[in-house]
Amino acid sequence: MTTQNSQNMEAPVSKIKTGIPGLDSIAEGGVPRGRATLVAGTAGSAKTILATQYLYTGIEEFDEPAVMVTFEETPADIRRNVKSFGWDLEAFEHQGKLAFVDVSPDPGQGFIESGDYDLSALLARIEYAVEKVKAQRVAIDSVGALFSQFTDSGTVRRELFRVAARLKKMGVTALITAERADDYGEIARFGVEEFVADNVIILRNVLEEEKRRRTIEILKFRGGPHQKGEFPFTISEAGVEVLPLSAMQLTQRSSTIRVSSGCKELDEMCGGGFFGDSIILVSGATGTGKTLLVTTFLAEACRNAQKTLVFAFDESREQLLRNAIGWGIDFKSWEEEGLLKIVCEYPEILGLADHLLRMKKEILAFAPTRIAVDSLSAMERVSTGKSFREFVIGLTSFIKERETAGLFTATTSSLMGGTSITEAHISTITDSIILMRYVELMGEMNRGLTVLKMRGSWHDKSIRQYEIDGEGMHIGRPFHNVGGILAGQPTQIIMGEQEKMLEMFEK
Amino acid sequence: MQYSFKLYVVESALTSIRAIESIVKACEANLPGQYELKIIDVVKEPHLAEEGKVVATPTLVKELPPPKCTIVGDLSDAKNTLATLGFFSRRLKV
Numbered sequence: 004m005t006t007q008n009s010q011n012m013e014a015p016v017s018k019i020k021t022g023i024p025g026l027d028s029i030a031e032g033g034v035p036r037g038r039a040t041l042v043a044g045t046a047g048s049a050k051t052i053l054a055t056q057y058l059y060t061g062i063e064e065f066d067e068p069a070v071m072v073t074f075e076e077t078p079a080d081i082r083r084n085v086k087s088f089g090w091d092l093e094a095f096e097h098q099g100k101l102a103f104v105d106v107s108p109d110p111g112q113g114f115i116e117s118g119d120y121d122l123s124a125l126l127a128r129i130e131y132a133v134e135k136v137k138a139q140r141v142a143i144d145s146v147g148a149l150f151s152q153f154t155d156s157g158t159v160r161r162e163l164f165r166v167a168a169r170l171k172k173m174g175v176t177a178l179i180t181a182e183r184a185d186d187y188g189e190i191a192r193f194g195v196e197e198f199v200a201d202n203v204i205i206l207r208n209v210l211e212e213e214k215r216r217r218t219i220e221i222l223k224f225r226g227g228p229h230q231k232g233e234f235p236f237t238i239s240e241a242g243v244e245v246l247p248l249s250a251m252q253l254t255q256r257s258s259t260i261r262v263s264s265g266c267k268e269l270d271e272m273c274g275g276g277f278f279g280d281s282i283i284l285v286s287g288a289t290g291t292g293k294t295l296l297v298t299t300f301l302a303e304a305c306r307n308a309q310k311t312l313v314f315a316f317d318e319s320r321e322q323l324l325r326n327a328i329g330w331g332i333d334f335k336s337w338e339e340e341g342l343l344k345i346v347c348e349y350p351e352i353l354g355l356a357d358h359l360l361r362m363k364k365e366i367l368a369f370a371p372t373r374i375a376v377d378s379l380s381a382m383e384r385v386s387t388g389k390s391f392r393e394f395v396i397g398l399t400s401f402i403k404e405r406e407t408a409g410l411f412t413a414t415t416s417s418l419m420g421g422t423s424i425t426e427a428h429i430s431t432i433t434d435s436i437i438l439m440r441y442v443e444l445m446g447e448m449n450r451g452l453t454v455l456k457m458r459g460s461w462h463d464k465s466i467r468q469y470e471i472d473g474e475g476m477h478i479g480r481p482f483h484n485v486g487g488i489l490a491g492q493p494t495q496i497i498m499g500e501q502e503k504m505l506e507m508f509e510k
Numbered sequence: 511m512q513y514s515f516k517l518y519v520v521e522s523a524l525t526s527i528r529a530i531e532s533i534v535k536a537c538e539a540n541l542p543g544q545y546e547l548k549i550i551d552v553v554k555e556p557h558l559a560e561e562g563k564v565v566a567t568p569t570l571v572k573e574l575p576p577p578k579c580t581i582v583g584d585l586s587d588a589k590n591t592l593a594t595l596g597f598f599s600r601r602l603k604v
Contacts, residue, residue, distance in 0.1 A: 104560070105563060106563075106565055109563070112578065112580060113580075114569070114580035114581060114582050115580070115581050115582070116581075116582050116583050116587075117581055117582070117583040117584075117585050117586070117587040117591075118525070118528075118529075118583035118584040118585050118586035118587045119525045119583060119584050119586060120525060120566040120567060120568060120569075120582050120583045120584065121520075121523070121525065121566065121567060122565055122566050122567075123520045123523065123552060123553070123566075123567045124518055124520075124552040124559045124564040124565055124566060124567045124569065125565045125566070127520075127552040127553050127556040127559055128552075128556055128559050128560050128564075128565075130556065131556035131557060131559075131560060132560075152565070153566070153582075
């Protein structure tokens with residue numbers, strides 16, 4: 004019985020690595036081998052770049068020769084356009100590893116249609132090119148342009164079916180690009196998906212709140228698993244890079260080593276300090292001392308000759324240096340020693356996916372043991388909920404993978420109490436949360452700090468008063484008999500004699 | 511030869527056979543002794559199809575005299591015969 008079943012089941016289709024960063028991860032191995040995959044996208048969604056990158060990387064990294072069939076752009080244009088990524092296609096052509104089949108329309112030379120025809124010449128040319136360079140990868144870009152060259156779309160569709168069948172017979176793994184009219188509509192124009200129905204990837208370039216957000220979605224891979232849903236990608240100076248967020252597995256080891264925050268009392272409140280590979284969120288209104296905590300955190304590492312990297316989105320480098328000097332901390336000398344690196348950027352200049360990519364590159368290049376981001380809220384202001392959450396997940400998982408400690412600050416909009424939107428997004432991702440709030444008592448603005456969460460460790464549950472002076476932060480006693488601090492309405496609780504007595508005996 | 515044509519075909523295809531018939535007939539009728547017709551099978555000589563940047567079959571290209579002119583199809587369209595398309599007319603040099 005069992006043998007019969009296993010004979011009936013189709014063996015899973017094997018995959019070939021595309022070599023495009025992140026894509027193989029969400030594709031769980033790559034694209035189906037020996038098959039055609041449709042890449043559909045609206046105008047400007049990076050179809051041609053992806054197709055070209057697929058071929059280039061195939062030759063460069065896997066020594067798999069390739070053929071590019073272009074219906075729209077001339078080979079000369081394609082060669083020129085990808086030079087900015089550092090891809091020298093001409094060199095591969097000279098080496099006999101890449102061949103173009105130029106089916107781009109000649110603006111000077113039109114032709115007249117009279118009677119029936121088929122596209123056998125196209126088929127013959129493709130086959131010729133594949134045999135010439137012994138191609139294993141083929142890209143066809145883009146079928147819509149072929150429909151534009153001929154009036155009989157029925158013939159074109161039928162012939163494209165022949166092309167797809169021939170490609171399969173030749174055993175090449177093909178990417179075929181097609182246009183879509185809408186980012187969220189039918190799969191492709193001209194019903195093209197009917198003949199490349201098995202494997203479909205969709206590229207989107209959606210305008211959200213004045214920013215472009217590029218995503219890639221593997222709609223289906225017949226006979227093969229893949230991650231579902233949209234994933235953000237960006238076009239860096241090296242080409243397309245996909246950011247596989249949820250595809251990141253939770254494989255990080257958990258460190259039990261504690262690192263100091265730089266403030267002894269805070270370490271005690273946390274049960275001995277932060278864990279060496281944890282993500283710590285510090286949330287508070289403006290002026291509550293978040294930057295001081297960041298400064299202390301960084302200084303602690305530098306004093307122990309450990310490298311730290313800080314991303315400042317709210318202040319300039321000069322401001323940071325000046326503030327630090329005010330607390331007796333000299334960032335400049337550590338910068339010169341190469342222990343500290345300050346990266347300041349306006350959040351507005353890039354989309355979040357691009358920011359994430361740049362930050363990852365900085366972290367990889369500098370290899371710090373501690374990272375601070377001041378503040379996450381600056382990023383939140385310039386993005387939508389979806390992209391912000393993706394950014395945070397992408398950054399925190401990257402940091403966790405490298406087992407570094409990451410300190411993030413978030414600004415609450417209300418002065419006293421309340422939560423920030425940032426917290427709502429990332430509170431489940433963080434390991435530790437520290438809240439800093441103003442406490443209005445008897446006509447004075449005091450400050451209260453509490454460790455709300457400390458995953459994996461005991462922590463002090465009280466809300467303690469703290470002060471900031473020229474020497475830094477001093478955390479004092481807990482607020483006694485005051486309730487409603489986190490709600491933003493601190494009130495003193497006057498206990499009656501009886502209750503006081505009862506309390507004494509309960510202990 | 512004053513006229514030079516190239517006809518790209520797949521020899522076994524019906525459309526190609528029709529086209530060859532039509533063209534030979536039309537050329538004999540209009541340009542007896544004045545034309546040269548080269549028939550290229552794209553399956554046997556794909557490199558020539560690549561050179562000529564030909565996509566469809568059959569494709570007829572008038573190379574000489576200029577201007578270059580291309581017709582795609584088996585010429586069975588009664589409205590668009592070679593004659594009506596001016597395939598045999600000379601362009602005057604201005």
